[in-house]
Amino acid sequence: xxxxxxKPFVKWVGGKSQLLHELTSCLPSDFEKSVTTYIEPFxxxxxxxxxxxxxxxxxxxxxxxxxxxxxxxxxxxxxxxxDNLIDILLTFKIQYQSLKDEERRKIYYYGKREAFNSGxxxxxxxxxxxxxxxxxxFNGLYRVNAKGKFNVPHGSYKNPLICDPDTIQADSxxxxxxxxxxxxxxxxxxxxxxxxxxxxxxPYRPLSKTSSFCSYCEGGFDDNEQRRLAxxxxxxxxxxxxxxxxxxxxxxxxxxxxxxxxxxxGFNIKSVQASRMLNANPEKRGKxxxxxxxxxxx
Numbered sequence: 458x459x460x461x462x463x464k465p466f467v468k469w470v471g472g473k474s475q476l477l478h479e480l481t482s483c484l485p486s487d488f489e490k491s492v493t494t495y496i497e498p499f500x501x502x503x504x505x506x507x508x509x510x511x512x513x514x515x516x517x518x519x520x521x522x523x524x525x526x527x528x529x530x531x532x533x534x535x536x537x538x539x540d541n542l543i544d545i546l547l548t549f550k551i552q553y554q555s556l557k558d559e560e561r562r563k564i565y566y567y568g569k570r571e572a573f574n575s576g577x578x579x580x581x582x583x584x585x586x587x588x589x590x591x592x593x594x595f596n597g598l599y600r601v602n603a604k605g606k607f608n609v610p611h612g613s614y615k616n617p618l619i620c621d622p623d624t625i626q627a628d629s630x631x632x633x634x635x636x637x638x639x640x641x642x643x644x645x646x647x648x649x650x651x652x653x654x655x656x657x658x659x660p661y662r663p664l665s666k667t668s669s670f671c672s673y674c675e676g677g678f679d680d681n682e683q684r685r686l687a688x689x690x691x692x693x694x695x696x697x698x699x700x701x702x703x704x705x706x707x708x709x710x711x712x713x714x715x716x717x718x719x720x721x722x723g724f725n726i727k728s729v730q731a732s733r734m735l736n737a738n739p740e741k742r743g744k745x746x747x748x749x750x751x752x753x754x755x
Contacts, residue, residue, distance in 0.1 A: 460627065461623035461624055461626065461627040462507075462511060462627060463507040463510055463511055463624075463627045463628050463630070463631035464504070464507050464624055464627075464628070465502040465503050465504050465507065466503075466531070466535060466588060466621070466624055466625060466628055467502055467528075467531075467587070467588060467591040467592075467597075467599075468502070468591055468592075468597030469501050469502030469597075469599065470598060470599065471501060471502075471658065471660070471661055472501065472502040472504050473501075473502070473504040473505045473658065473703070474502075474504040475731050475732040476703070476729070476731045476747070477504060477505065477508055479729045479731070479749060480505055480508075480656075480701070480703070480749070481508065482755070483701055483727070483749050483751060483755050484654075484701070484755060485654070485699060485753055485755055486755060488513065488654065489513060489515060491652065492513075492516070492652060492653065492654040492699075493515075493516060493517040493518065493652045493653075494516065494517060494518040494519075494520070494648065494649070494650070494652060494653040494654070495509055495513070495516050495518070495519045495520070495653070495654055495656075496519075496520045496521075496522075496645055496646070496648060496649055496653055496654070496655045496656070497520070497521045497522065497655075497656050497657075497658070498522045498642035498643075498645050498646065498655065498657060499522070499523060499524075499642055499657060499658045499659050499660070500521040500522060500523045500528075500529075500532070500658075501523065501528075501658055503521075503532075505656060505658070506519075506521060507628065507631060510631040510632075510635070511631065518636065518648075519634070519635045519636065520635070520636045520638065520645050520648055521635060521636070521637055521638065522637075522638040522639065522640060522642060522644070522645045523639065524639070524640070524641070524642070525599070525639075526639050527573075527583060527587050527607075528587070528599075529637060529638070529639040530580055530583055530584055530587075530639075531583075531584040531587050531588065532632065532635075532637050533580065533637050534580050534581050534583075534584035535584070535625055535628050535629050535632060536628075536629055536632035536633065536635065536637065538580075538581050539625050539626055539628075539629040541581045542581050542584055542585055542588075542625060543620060543622045543625055543626075545581060545582060545585035546585050546588060546589065546619055546620035546625075547620050547622075549569070549585060549589045549619055549620070550619040550620045552565065553565055553566075553589075553593065553617075553619060554616070554619075559613065562593075562611070563611045566590070566593055566594070566611040567611065569586055569589055569590060570586075570590055570607060572586060573586035573587065573590060573607060574606045574607055588619070589619055590607065590609070592614075592617045592618055592619050593611065593612055593614060593617050593619065594609040594610065594611065594612050595609055595610045595611065595612040596609075596612060597612075642657075642659070642686065642689075643685070643689055646689055646693065649693060649696070649698045650696070650697075650698065651696070651697040651698060653698050653699075654698075654699050654700070654701075655693060655698060655699070655700040655701075656700070656701050656702075657686065657690070657700060657701070657702040657703070658702075658703050659678060659682075659683070659686055659702075659704065660677075660678035661704055661705040661747075662680070662683055662704060662705050662707065662716065662717075663705070664705055664707060664709070664710050680716070683704075683716075683720065684720065686702075687720040687721060690702065690721070690724075690752070693752075694724075694752045699751070699752060699753045700751065700752055701749065701750070701751045702721075702748075702749070702750045702751070703747060703748065703749055703750075704717060704747065704748050704750070705745075705747060705748065706728050706745075706746040706747050706748045708728070708746070709745065709746035717748055717750065721750050724750055724751065724752050725750065725751050725752070725753070725754070726748060726749075726750050727748065727749045727750075728746050728747070728748055728749075729746070729747055729748075729749055730744050730745070730746060730747075731744070731745055731746075731747045732744060732745075
């Protein structure tokens with residue numbers, strides 16, 4: 458039986474599964490020979506991370522980070538305690554699927570959402586809550602309110618994949634030696650040197666006033682944060698660290714918007730097409746133009 462391939466264990470807004478071909482094509486041609494440390498300051502769903510872990514086993518260090526504490530806890534639980542997580546998720550799956558009418562499933566869902574928001578569970582239970590909610594909430598969104606509480610309503614799925622033991626075990630093996638951090642993106646950049654490669658996948662700059670889905674962690678990521686990120690990229694370039702960054706392409710809607718061209722003047726900027734399936738409005742799902750920016754010739 459073929460072993461499962463590591464892949465994202467949650468659906469995530471901005472996930473890179475649909476952009477993997479473009480991302481891998483942008484890697485430095487000498488990546489395997491010259492890069493010993495791989496860093497992701499905004500890990501999110503981890504599509505590119507798991508691809509890197511599957512294809513570049515020579516890496517001496519892999520460091521990931523995210524501002525979302527619940528997500529980072531889940532990464533740690535998958536790495537360190539996958540069996541316990543699977544047991545809890547299997548219980549959730551059996552209980553949820555035994556409920557045949559929509560209203561009872563809603564009650565069950567909101568009970569788990571309340572338990573998740575209380576923060577009183579064990580790390581493994583919190584991780585299980587996150588995965589369960591992600592698989593059964595509306596459109597797979599992760600969104601919090603001003604108080605930092607998860608507030609996505611129940612979705613309508615007949616048979617959601619609540620527990621995927623093969624993926625969890627494959628991800629656990631892939632993450633075995635990964636350093637998992639929670640905090641500001643700039644903190645992990647202190648670990649970068651000339652033998653490092655950094656992939657930045659920050660919260661995208663909204664293309665309109667309504668395209669931002671509020672926030673997936675407290676604090677948000679506005680234009681000032683985008684500028685702070687750009688300053689970090691300039692600093693890394695000065696230190697000889699190679700990096701790749703993805704973000705929205707405002708020129709798709711407003712050709713006069715030079716926000717990223719001005720921030721990353723002098724670097725390579727490429728526009729690519731990506732599929733985006735997580736949107737509250739089905740009419741807004743589909744192909745979108747995105748930017749890939751790097752400080753090297755691939």
